[in-house]
Amino acid sequence: MTETISATEPAAAGTPTFRHFIAGEWCDSSSGATFESHNPADRRDVVGRFQQGNAADVAMAIRAADTAGPMWRRTPAPRRGEILYAFGALMAQHKERLARAMTREMGKVLTEARGDVQEGIDIAFLMAGEGRRMAGETVPSELPDKWAMSVRQPIGVAGIITPWNFPMAIPCWKMMPALVTGNTVVFKPASDTPHCATLLVELMEEAGFPPGVVNLVTGSGAEVGDAIVGSPDVGVISFTGSSATGKSIAAKAGAKLKRLSLELGGKNGVVVLADADLDLATDGILWSAFGTTGQRCTAASRVIAERSVVDGLLERLERRTRALRLGSGLDPSVDVGPLINEGAVDKVASYTEVGRGEGELVLGGDRAEEADLAHGHFFQPTIFSRVGAMDRIGQEEIFGPVLSVIPVADYGEAMLALNQTRYGLSSSIFTRDVNQAFRAMRDFETGIVYVNAGTTGAETHLPFGGWKETGNGHREAGHVALDTYTEWKSIYVDFSGRLQRAQIDNQPG
Numbered sequence: 437m438t439e440t441i442s443a444t445e446p447a448a449a450g451t452p453t454f455r456h457f458i459a460g461e462w463c464d465s466s467s468g469a470t471f472e473s474h475n476p477a478d479r480r481d482v483v484g485r486f487q488q489g490n491a492a493d494v495a496m497a498i499r500a501a502d503t504a505g506p507m508w509r510r511t512p513a514p515r516r517g518e519i520l521y522a523f524g525a526l527m528a529q530h531k532e533r534l535a536r537a538m539t540r541e542m543g544k545v546l547t548e549a550r551g552d553v554q555e556g557i558d559i560a561f562l563m564a565g566e567g568r569r570m571a572g573e574t575v576p577s578e579l580p581d582k583w584a585m586s587v588r589q590p591i592g593v594a595g596i597i598t599p600w601n602f603p604m605a606i607p608c609w610k611m612m613p614a615l616v617t618g619n620t621v622v623f624k625p626a627s628d629t630p631h632c633a634t635l636l637v638e639l640m641e642e643a644g645f646p647p648g649v650v651n652l653v654t655g656s657g658a659e660v661g662d663a664i665v666g667s668p669d670v671g672v673i674s675f676t677g678s679s680a681t682g683k684s685i686a687a688k689a690g691a692k693l694k695r696l697s698l699e700l701g702g703k704n705g706v707v708v709l710a711d712a713d714l715d716l717a718t719d720g721i722l723w724s725a726f727g728t729t730g731q732r733c734t735a736a737s738r739v740i741a742e743r744s745v746v747d748g749l750l751e752r753l754e755r756r757t758r759a760l761r762l763g764s765g766l767d768p769s770v771d772v773g774p775l776i777n778e779g780a781v782d783k784v785a786s787y788t789e790v791g792r793g794e795g796e797l798v799l800g801g802d803r804a805e806e807a808d809l810a811h812g813h814f815f816q817p818t819i820f821s822r823v824g825a826m827d828r829i830g831q832e833e834i835f836g837p838v839l840s841v842i843p844v845a846d847y848g849e850a851m852l853a854l855n856q857t858r859y860g861l862s863s864s865i866f867t868r869d870v871n872q873a874f875r876a877m878r879d880f881e882t883g884i885v886y887v888n889a890g891t892t893g894a895e896t897h898l899p900f901g902g903w904k905e906t907g908n909g910h911r912e913a914g915h916v917a918l919d920t921y922t923e924w925k926s927i928y929v930d931f932s933g934r935l936q937r938a939q940i941d942n943q944p945g
């Protein structure tokens with residue numbers, strides 16, 4: 437939860453103030469204003485005060501990144517990779533501290549926060565290795581005594597705009613490939629998780645990224661994000677967040693023909709066929725639907741089940757969901773943490789109202805306000821049955837702990853229902869029939885498909901991203917992540933000593 441306050445307001449006792457990081461210096465915003473970040477499990481707990489960045493701060497950060505560009509670009513890529521490696525090693529060394537800070541600021545339970553940090557470490561190490569790969573092609577020329585090859589080169593300044601739900605992994609997914617390929621970075625984290633971003637950048641400084649290579653500006657999307665997107669000196673933008681914001685960024689970036697990688701909404705489905713192992717399917721569905729309190733782009737919000745197994749599945753899901761404990765993610769006995777802020781609770785509550793008119797409420801459906809939960813942003817894990825594939829709760833991204841069960845007649849109907857959405861990030865199928873599994877692998881229109889597992893849990897060395905309105909065709913993670921941050925340069929070297937004309941001198945006549 438964030439709110440703007442005046443810089444002159446006396447700081448609450450013990451509340452630390454954090455700064456932007458520009459040109460290798462920690463500095464205040466020229467606005468003089470700060471905002472607070474709160475613990476979503478207990479909003480009385482103020483994590484810190486952060487700089488309320490503005491367009492002038494962004495301009496300074498872009499200038500610093502631009503100035504550092506030529507030096508960083510000329511630093512040998514293996515050396516850049518070593519600094520990424522040092523950063524990954526520091527994250528590993530500080531994993532527990534980072535994870536605890538993440539749970540406090542973002543709310544996800546500690547085991548998941550550790551996973552989030554680990555995902556950052558994994559991509560740092562993967563991309564450190566790219567410092568010694570980053571391969572182009574060397575191919576034969578159609579002419580004699582001529583060399584032909586392609587190399588990747590950095591674009592320039594990368595604008596990195598990240599969400600709060602993976603407050604360390606996603607910034608690392610974006611910054612590591614940007615940096616190893618020789619770009620410099622202006623990083624604007626979500627205003628719900630500026631502390632997580634600050635901790636990352638502190639470690640980046642310690643790892644040895646030279647001044648100006650990484651710059652952090654905290655603040656709102658409307659001021660800081662817009663200034664980054666609008667700057668003619670930022671050549672590439674990577675954004676993860678809502679489809680609405682993604683579309684507005686795309687319009688602005690498109691007007692300037694900027695490179696843009698978007699990772700947006702999802703409405704991920706789990707198909708359960710009649711022959712599935714229902715206990716395994718239940719494990720996978722619960723983890724995907726209620727893990728991270730449903731706040732993953734990859735979260736399962738639809739179960740599309742063959743009619744003959746719907747009752748058995750619902751019975752298991754209901755029993756297991758009733759046993760889930762809500763509370764602070766720092767308490768090891770807690771399964772489900774809070775939503776990120778009050779706005780998220782309102783949104784989930786309004787969708788459960790819609791759901792009551794569309795399906796049948798199996799359990800949940802209300803804010804969780806018993807005892808200490810009243811101090812945080814908690815919502816009961818919620819399941820609706822008898823939902824229609826085209827109902828609003830079956831179509832729209834809720835980003836909370838709400839699961840809709842959609843009954844279908846057979847695989848064909850399941851596949852249609854799964855694909856009948858404007859999103860296409862992740863999907864899964866539970867079946868013991870290898871032929872059906874391969875049909876799903878062929879038919880599901882999503883960037884990620886799981887067989888006999890839930891919809892979450894992508895690993896960093898394969899492409900991550902979605903079809904249709906989930907994105908704009910780019911992928912994060914995997915080696916293909918380099919594509920977002922590099923220009924290709926094809927180079928021809930003629931050592932014949934004479935003019936040789938391609939497509940002409942090597943053709944008869």
Ligand code: UN1
Nearest residue numbers: 602732733734892893894
């Ligand atoms: C996201 O929610 O945007 O596959 C990222 C997963 C995680 C990443 C999720 N590895 O669920």
